[in-house]
Amino acid sequence: MLAYLVRRLILAILTTWAVSVLSFVVIQLPPGDYITSYIAQMSSSGSFVSEQEANALRQQYGLDQPQYIQYIRWMKMVLQGNFGMALEYGRPVAEVIGDRIYLTMVVSVAAIIFTWCAALPIGVYSAVRQYSWGDYVATFIGFIGLAVPSFMLALILMYFGFTLFNANIGGLFSDEFAEAPWTLAKLWDLTKHLPLPALILGLAGTAQLIRIMRANLLDELGKPYVVTARARGLSEGRLIIKYPVRVALNPFASTIGYLLPYVVSGSIIVSLVLSLPTVGPLLLKSLVAQDMFLAGTIVLLLGVMTVIGTFISDLLLMWIDPRIRFEGRQ
Amino acid sequence: MINTVTESSAAPILSVRDLKTYFFPDEGTVKAVDGASFDLLPRTTLGIVGESGCGKSVAARSILRIVERPGRIVGGAILLQQNGSQVDLAQLDPQSQEMRQIRGGDIGLVFQEPMTSFSPVHTVGNQIVETIRLHHPVSTQEARERAIAAFRSVGIPKPERRIDEFAFELSGGLRQRAMIAMALSCGPRILIADEPTTALDVTTQAQILDLLRSLQEREGMTIILITHNLGVVAEMCETVVVMYLGRVVEEGPADAIFHNAKHPYTQALLRSIPSIHSTARAELPTIAGSIPHPYNRPAGCPFHPRCPDFMPGTCDKAEPGLTVVGDGQAVSCFLYDRT
Amino acid sequence: MTEPTVRPGAVVDEEVALLPSVAEERISVATQWQLMWWRFKKHRLAMLSTVIVFLFYLVVVFADFLAYSDPLASEAQRSLLPPHRIHWFDEGRFAPHVYGLTGKRDPATFKRVYTPDPEKKIPVRFFARGFEYRVFGLIPMDRHLIGVEGATAEETLFLLGTDEQGRDLWSRLMYGTQTSLIIGLVGVSLSLILGVFLGGISGLYGGVLDTIIQRVIEILRSIPTIPLWMGLAAALPNDWTVIQIYFAITIIISLIGWTELARVVRGRFLSLRQEDFVMAAELCGCGQMRIIFTHLVPSFLSHIIAATTLAIPAMIISETSLSFLGLGLRPPAISWGVLLQQAQNIQALAISPWLLIPSIPVTIVILAFNFMGDGLRDAADPYGQ
Numbered sequence A: 001m002l003a004y005l006v007r008r009l010i011l012a013i014l015t016t017w018a019v020s021v022l023s024f025v026v027i028q029l030p031p032g033d034y035i036t037s038y039i040a041q042m043s044s045s046g047s048f049v050s051e052q053e054a055n056a057l058r059q060q061y062g063l064d065q066p067q068y069i070q071y072i073r074w075m076k077m078v079l080q081g082n083f084g085m086a087l088e089y090g091r092p093v094a095e096v097i098g099d100r101i102y103l104t105m106v107v108s109v110a111a112i113i114f115t116w117c118a119a120l121p122i123g124v125y126s127a128v129r130q131y132s133w134g135d136y137v138a139t140f141i142g143f144i145g146l147a148v149p150s151f152m153l154a155l156i157l158m159y160f161g162f163t164l165f166n167a168n169i170g171g172l173f174s175d176e177f178a179e180a181p182w183t184l185a186k187l188w189d190l191t192k193h194l195p196l197p198a199l200i201l202g203l204a205g206t207a208q209l210i211r212i213m214r215a216n217l218l219d220e221l222g223k224p225y226v227v228t229a230r231a232r233g234l235s236e237g238r239l240i241i242k243y244p245v246r247v248a249l250n251p252f253a254s255t256i257g258y259l260l261p262y263v264v265s266g267s268i269i270v271s272l273v274l275s276l277p278t279v280g281p282l283l284l285k286s287l288v289a290q291d292m293f294l295a296g297t298i299v300l301l302l303g304v305m306t307v308i309g310t311f312i313s314d315l316l317l318m319w320i321d322p323r324i325r326f327e328g329r330q
Numbered sequence B: 001m002i003n004t005v006t007e008s009s010a011a012p013i014l015s016v017r018d019l020k021t022y023f024f025p026d027e028g029t030v031k032a033v034d035g036a037s038f039d040l041l042p043r044t045t046l047g048i049v050g051e052s053g054c055g056k057s058v059a060a061r062s063i064l065r066i067v068e069r070p071g072r073i074v075g076g077a078i079l080l081q082q083n084g085s086q087v088d089l090a091q092l093d094p095q096s097q098e099m100r101q102i103r104g105g106d107i108g109l110v111f112q113e114p115m116t117s118f119s120p121v122h123t124v125g126n127q128i129v130e131t132i133r134l135h136h137p138v139s140t141q142e143a144r145e146r147a148i149a150a151f152r153s154v155g156i157p158k159p160e161r162r163i164d165e166f167a168f169e170l171s172g173g174l175r176q177r178a179m180i181a182m183a184l185s186c187g188p189r190i191l192i193a194d195e196p197t198t199a200l201d202v203t204t205q206a207q208i209l210d211l212l213r214s215l216q217e218r219e220g221m222t223i224i225l226i227t228h229n230l231g232v233v234a235e236m237c238e239t240v241v242v243m244y245l246g247r248v249v250e251e252g253p254a255d256a257i258f259h260n261a262k263h264p265y266t267q268a269l270l271r272s273i274p275s276i277h278s279t280a281r282a283e284l285p286t287i288a289g290s291i292p293h294p295y296n297r298p299a300g301c302p303f304h305p306r307c308p309d310f311m312p313g314t315c316d317k318a319e320p321g322l323t324v325v326g327d328g329q330a331v332s333c334f335l336y337d338r339t
Numbered sequence C: 001m002t003e004p005t006v007r008p009g010a011v012v013d014e015e016v017a018l019l020p021s022v023a024e025e026r027i028s029v030a031t032q033w034q035l036m037w038w039r040f041k042k043h044r045l046a047m048l049s050t051v052i053v054f055l056f057y058l059v060v061v062f063a064d065f066l067a068y069s070d071p072l073a074s075e076a077q078r079s080l081l082p083p084h085r086i087h088w089f090d091e092g093r094f095a096p097h098v099y100g101l102t103g104k105r106d107p108a109t110f111k112r113v114y115t116p117d118p119e120k121k122i123p124v125r126f127f128a129r130g131f132e133y134r135v136f137g138l139i140p141m142d143r144h145l146i147g148v149e150g151a152t153a154e155e156t157l158f159l160l161g162t163d164e165q166g167r168d169l170w171s172r173l174m175y176g177t178q179t180s181l182i183i184g185l186v187g188v189s190l191s192l193i194l195g196v197f198l199g200g201i202s203g204l205y206g207g208v209l210d211t212i213i214q215r216v217i218e219i220l221r222s223i224p225t226i227p228l229w230m231g232l233a234a235a236l237p238n239d240w241t242v243i244q245i246y247f248a249i250t251i252i253i254s255l256i257g258w259t260e261l262a263r264v265v266r267g268r269f270l271s272l273r274q275e276d277f278v279m280a281a282e283l284c285g286c287g288q289m290r291i292i293f294t295h296l297v298p299s300f301l302s303h304i305i306a307a308t309t310l311a312i313p314a315m316i317i318s319e320t321s322l323s324f325l326g327l328g329l330r331p332p333a334i335s336w337g338v339l340l341q342q343a344q345n346i347q348a349l350a351i352s353p354w355l356l357i358p359s360i361p362v363t364i365v366i367l368a369f370n371f372m373g374d375g376l377r378d379a380a381d382p383y384g385q
């Protein structure tokens, strides 16, 4: 158990480090540096920055130092909770991002919850009633989820929402709550808006999980312990839920490890179509405007949150699977 | 069909009559059990022997009505004696309450692979307690006591602790003991042990066989012991049924089978025993040829392509029926068929 | 092969014995592929999908011929025209034509509204002359599958309507298909090179290298990559030409799929290393390289083909997504993503739903590649793993 825990923890730390380096690369990638963009920004708004001022700024930000020192400086800043300035907004990055990062996570987690709630029963049904009518329907849904990229699904649903119900189905809040401070009413409003983005983001994952669940369960259904349970006189329904479904659940639970990055990635694009107040639209805007501290921070935060989520799911897996818990004890 | 072994005057507790269990996969039909008949007398051990694939396990599963799709019982009867009356298990709905009570309640099953016969994510105790409570209206606490008692009775040390462990934490021998304890936990009248020692090392094999024997002597258990190992049969059984390709080719008292085998297949099997304590590995190396593919079962006597006594014109034309050849001994071979 | 042991008198026998075994080997190799083909043929959906994929690549090759108007020719007058309906018969005779559109200015809104005018029949011809292009980039030609001849701004054909700039959607869709499918194919090839290289090293040498590569893959798979690729794509200089961007985006996209391919390649190498025939070849003293090329490559080629096919949809989706966001291919380049970008505006979409039409080929192609890949995988490995 300890070995497993240590291994996952080391991987999480390594991944976090890799994410930070990659985010730094994203920040550094565009030609020119922060100050160049800053000067460009200033002059476009009519102010003028002299060469001396620019150099002073460069020194202040350590931009005259080698890359790895810049990386360390940036990491130090980040660890102190200082993500730099968002050029376009003229405000600190942390302030610009604000709630959006949490909303991104809320949407992603909602999508994963939807994925599980839909995929588990459908997958079980498909396996137990293999080649039945319902199995084919599930397979069909699976194909749709597989073949329609989430942003296209969002577009199509937006179109139907607009033409059939004359309603804008986008957003995470009703107008009156969009700018309001957090209250229970706002939370409830958010909850009411969540199902649609969750469905759109979750459908592709659901399709995959149905396939995984179905295959795993078909595998498990033939195992001797199922036959034994049957031979002990258990009824079919109870038996299937208690044994093979429970066992097939483990690989299922471990899918969160790749589901989460997938869903977070998808949320970026879907947010744009559905105008969700997540970091997605902000990331796009910052990339287009080459507001690199903002963009880099978003990439970093998304990565770190995903790593944390995956680690939590590892702990969960350890809790539900005795084979992992007892690993190395024998 | 000629009626079979009646060694003592006791009525059989279970009799299988002309059982046919076929599988219907897309590719064709597999006649896994094709007209098998035998009687199980109370307080005896019946051995079913034959090479792998000859339908022993399918016969056992048919009795419990747990043959999985695409398999199904297509004919015959499985008559179980129950408080003076008789139920035909072949006629029951496999999902019915009655059949489920019989499974585990009247008939217990022990499998070859004790590791995979337990759920990997539940403790062994959990599964035993579940079985007990399924068949008896007792509290969890009471069921746990009984489970511990069952563990003790099969010789598992520190049963209070072992009961809360997972199957993968137990050694192979203990696992098989736990499996037997689970099968016995509801006090069944019949225990079906399907190759219970095949996956174990030689020492453990002997211990498990000792355990089964003492159970029978102590509790008067009726046992069906399925094995491909004649050595095990010699040690354990009063009556022997020899199967080949889903059919019973010879049956009779163990003595008769071992000392006066009639069927060429049985004789070949006997020649292939290296020693009484043979290992699981030796799958009858001395019989010429191999079991035909289940889809192309030979015409006539199913054994004829491998039979040393093959009589052209007879054995490949018709199928021999079971003929009584001695006291309780019957054989299905044209060498003895006078009709 | 080992040197036959020199036993006078026995040598001849050995040679005789060797010859048929070589021949047998060839037969068994052939039947191996044949078996796979039989298994694949049994998979109806996979067969159908293969045909569909093939048809799509025909579009790639003959996009110029299938398009009938210049995909870049914009005309503000024709902005957002609805699709034309082709009328195949005229008074009982086979004479395909479409109705001309009469534009009127709505006196209230001052918007131009177009209505089909049954009086104005515009004949549609097959193999009609149109804009000039070069077949395979070489032979100049001006024939197109269909078209109207002597088209003016108002007298022309819009099978799928027009976009905001008044460009013909059908023609643009042909070119979009060309771009997106080529990017998918080139992207997957680059991925494959990367995957085979890294997965091969990983599986063949094992040890520290293997551990490092495995960890890198694991890390890459556990972080949300789209934001990263967005970052990369956004960093492409604005003054790059369409061609430069095209290549850069293809490379970025190829970075997406290699991990899965590397995993498959490594798994194959590992399992094949255990196989007896490799061991035998090693014992016989065949060089490492020879082992790889004569024994390993053919036996896992089938798996690689299947995995590659299954990787293509992700490439296509990535390109489409990036371009849709405006970070991938940029106009004047045309791809499915670029076309769908126009559908981003919900108001525009609501009055001109045909802008969503490009999503249909996207869906069909993704499905087809998936079914084809599934079929190939099942054929390569009937017992699954």
Ligand SMILES: Nc1ncnc2c1ncn2[C@@H]1O[C@H](COP(=O)(O)OP(=O)(O)O)[C@@H](O)[C@H]1O
Residues within 6 Å of the ligand: B023, B025, B030, B031, B032, B050, B051, B052, B053, B054, B055, B056, B057, B058, B059, B068, B069, B070, B071, B294
């Ligand atoms: N699920 C199944 N589907 C098709 N055929 C089966 C199935 N289970 C068993 N069989 C066939 O039934 C025959 C008998 O199998 P079995 O009873 O397991 O043999 P054994 O005597 O070794 O226990 C075999 O030929 C096997 O191919």
Ligand code: SF4
Residues within 6 Å of the ligand: B263, B264, B265, B301, B302, B303, B304, B305, B307, B308, B309, B310, B311, B315, B320, B332, B333, B334, B335
């Ligand atoms: S019937 Fe004929 S073939 Fe069959 S066992 Fe007897 S002698 Fe052999």
Ligand SMILES: [Mg+2]
Residues within 6 Å of the ligand: B053, B056, B057, B058, B194, B195
């Ligand atoms: Mg068996």
